Amino acid sequence: METMVPVAGGELWADDTGGEGLPMVLVHPGVGDSTIWDPVLPALGGRHRLIRYDARGYGRSPAPVTPYRPAADLAGVLDHFGLDRAVVVASSMGGAASISFTLDQPERVAGLALFVPAVTGYDDLDETELYQEVERLAKADDMEGIVRFGLGLWGRAAGGSPETDPVAAAHFRAVLPAWFANIGHQQPDPPAYDRLGEIAAPTVLALGEQDRPEVVRCNERMAARIPGCRLARLAGSDHYPTLREPETVARLVEELYAEAR
Numbered sequence: 495m496e497t498m499v500p501v502a503g504g505e506l507w508a509d510d511t512g513g514e515g516l517p518m519v520l521v522h523p524g525v526g527d528s529t530i531w532d533p534v535l536p537a538l539g540g541r542h543r544l545i546r547y548d549a550r551g552y553g554r555s556p557a558p559v560t561p562y563r564p565a566a567d568l569a570g571v572l573d574h575f576g577l578d579r580a581v582v583v584a585s586s587m588g589g590a591a592s593i594s595f596t597l598d599q600p601e602r603v604a605g606l607a608l609f610v611p612a613v614t615g616y617d618d619l620d621e622t623e624l625y626q627e628v629e630r631l632a633k634a635d636d637m638e639g640i641v642r643f644g645l646g647l648w649g650r651a652a653g654g655s656p657e658t659d660p661v662a663a664a665h666f667r668a669v670l671p672a673w674f675a676n677i678g679h680q681q682p683d684p685p686a687y688d689r690l691g692e693i694a695a696p697t698v699l700a701l702g703e704q705d706r707p708e709v710v711r712c713n714e715r716m717a718a719r720i721p722g723c724r725l726a727r728l729a730g731s732d733h734y735p736t737l738r739e740p741e742t743v744a745r746l747v748e749e750l751y752a753e754a755r
Contacts, residue, residue, distance in 0.1 A: 495509065495510050495511075495512060496508070496509045497509075497510070499547065499570060499571055499574040500570070500574070501562070501566070501567050501570040501571075502560070502562060502566065502570070503558070503559065503560030503561075503562060504550055504555075504556060504558055504559060504560065504562065505555070505556060506547045506548060506549070506550065506555045506567060506570070506571065507528075507547060507548045507553060507554035507555045508545060508546065508547035508548075508571060508574070508575075509528070509545070509546055509547070510543070510544075510545045510575060511539060511542075511543055511544045511545070512543060513542060513543035513544075514543065515542065515543060515755075516542075516543075516579065516580065516581060516604055516751070516754065516755050517542070517543040517544070517545055517575075517577055517580045517581070518538070518542050518543065518544050518545070518580065518581045518582075518583055518747070518751065519545045519546070519547075519568070519571065519572065519577070519580045519581070519582050519583070520544060520545070520546035520547075520583050520584070521546075521547075521568060521582065521583070521584035521585070521588030521589070521591055521592050522546070522548070522549065522552070522584075522585060522587075522588050523585040523586030523587050523588055523589075523610070523733070524586055524587035524669065524673070525586060525587075525644065525648055525662075525665065525666055525669065525733060525734065526665040526666070526668075526669060526734070527548050527549075527552040527553030527554075527665075527668065527669060527672075528546040528547060528548045528552070528553050529553065529665070530585065530665060530734075530736050530737070531546055531736055532736075533736050533737060533740035534736050534740045534743050534744050534747070537740070537741065537744035537745075537748075538744055538747060538748070542751070545571065545575060545577075545580075547571050549564065549567065549587075549588075549672070550562060550567065550672075550675075550676065550679070550680070551671065551672035551675040551676050552669055552672040553668075557671075557672070557675035557676075558675065558676060558679035558680065559679070560679065561678075561679055561680075561681050562679060562680065562681065563594075563681050563682075563683050564587070564588075564590070564591035564594070564680065564683060565591050565592075565594035565595040565598055565683045567591070568582075568591050568592065568595045569595055569598070569599060569602075572602060577602070578602060579601070579602050579603070579604045580602065580603070580604060581603075581604050581605040581606075581607065581747075581750065581751050581754050582595070582596070582603055582605070582606050582607070583607040583609075583747055584606075584607070584608055584609070584611065585608075585609040585610060585611070585735070585736065586609070586610050586611060586612055586733060587612055588611075589608045589609070589610070589611025589612055589613070590611065590612040590613050590614055590683065590686070591683065592606060592608070592611075593606075593608070593611065593613055593614075593686050593690070593693070594614060594683035594684065594686050596693055596695060597686055597689055597692060597693070600692075600693070600694060600695065603695045604695060604696075604754040604755070605695055605696045605697070605750050605751060605753060605754025606693065606695050606696070606697040606698075606750075607697075607698050607700075607746060607747050607750045607751075608697065608698065608699045608700070608716075609699075609700045609735045609736070609743060610700070610701055610702050610705055610709065610713065610731075610733050610735060611699065611713065611716065612712075613686050613687050613690070613712070613716055614682055614683050614684065614685050614686045614687065615684075615685025615686050615687035615688060615689075616687040616712055616715075616716075617687075618708070618711070618712065619708050619709070619712050624647070627643055628640055628643070628673075631643060632674070637667070637670055638656070638667075640670060641656055641663055641666050641667050641670070642655060642656060644666050645659055645662060645663060645666060647706060647733075648662075648666075648705070648706070648732055648733035648734065649662045649663075649666075649732055649733070649734060650704045650705070650732045651702070651704045651730060651731055651732040651734070651738050652732075652738075661737060662734050662737055665734075665737075687716070687719075690716060690719035690720050691719055691720070691721060693720050693721065693723075694721065695754070696722070696750060696753040696754050697720050697722070697723040697724070697750075698723070698724045698725075698726060698746050698749070698750045699713060699716060699717040699720065699723055699724070699725055699726070700725075700726040700727075700728055700731075700735060700742075700743070700746055701713035701714065701717075701725070701726070701727060701728065702728050702731030702732045702733060702734075702735055702738070703727050703728060703729050703730075703731065704729075704730070704731060704732040705731070705732050705733050706733070709733070713725075724750075726742075726746055728742060
């Protein structure tokens with residue numbers, strides 16, 4: 495069932511498959527909207543209640559008009575559907591929000607499945623040059639240049655170009671309006687990296703071995719800090735694991751779900 499979820503100062507598009515048992519909430523990355531989970535859904539659907547949503551400005555959610563925190567929006571989604579506890583499955587930008595939510599409300603997270611996750615408060619991943627290049631291309635009104643630049647960073651497993659990777663290119667192209675609409679509105683959640691040792695929920699963290707080396711290093715350090723975290727290395731993945739290895743992603747989620755349940 496598709497619905498609009500009210501959150502502070504705005505609303506989010508969400509979809510709830512319904513069903514019994516411990517639900518899963520899927521939180522998408524910044525390089526794709528909630529449709530990034532489509533390749534994984536056939537393996538998970540029918541057995542679990544799945545809830546996914548588009549962050550502000552992404553997919554079918556309206557652009558933000560007020561400041562907001564991603565972790566607070568995730569909490570708002572759980573509140574709207576009346577979820578006391580859920581398994582949270584998240585990728586990249588969604589991983590950062592999910593980690594912050596877990597630290598904010600640990601009793602509501604039964605398990606945490608993180609794919610190429612970001613995290614607030616990690617200082618060894620300097621994105622200054624990345625933002626400067628995106629800004630330069632945007633000022634030149636070269637949106638396709640941003641797509642090509644982004645795939646060169648995050649889409650290496652399929653050749654890193656729109657020509658070799660049209661599916662990832664379409665996902666990336668579709669989120670660019672959200673990137674710019676969120677400037678000045680999306681507020682960072684408090685630093686979480688130094689608090690990863692507080693996470694008590696069963697956790698799996700999957701990195702993409704063809705991702706940017708500095709992201710791989712960050713993910714390795716994150717997994718080492720989360721107590722009992724299982725680190726999985728996806729040999730065929732970059733920053734798009736649900737596109738590259740959907741069966742493996744689904745298997746890792748199922749294994750984490752069984753442990754959380």
